[in-house]
Amino acid sequence: MALSDEEQRLLAQMEAALAAEDPKLVNALRGTGVRRVHRRRAAVAGVGFFLGLALLVAGISLKNDVVSIVVSVLGFVVMVAASVVAIYSWQHVGGPGAESAQTPDRATSAQGSRGGGDQGFMNKMEERWRKRRDESGF
Structure with a gap:
């Protein structure tokens, strides 16, 4: 059931008053700041994962044995680190109450x-x- 015009106007006034009175509370309830940071961090970690994959493949295709091993191991380490960061960040993206306690x-x-x-x-x-x-x- 939709709100009437009067109810919508009162709701908008209450939201504006709350935002003016306590902007930190409004930001925490919206959760846009924290979720945006974690979403961006997860996206960067995804790019880092593919960069690590590229290093791994490049290391395998190199002719020099020592350099090949170093580049391959470096690529694997980058992939694992990016995966951990992505999983951690994605858990915090969640729904509206993701940053609040359980x-x-x-x-x-x-x-x-x-x-x-x-x-x-x-x-x-x-x-x-x-x-x-x-x-x-x-």
């Missing part, structure tokens, strides 16, 4: 009671679906 549901599911957390999620989604269906009149 929620209690998430913490318990990570500790082993995975089935209960998934069932709670499914129940919430079913309830939202029922509300939408009831509100729309179908």
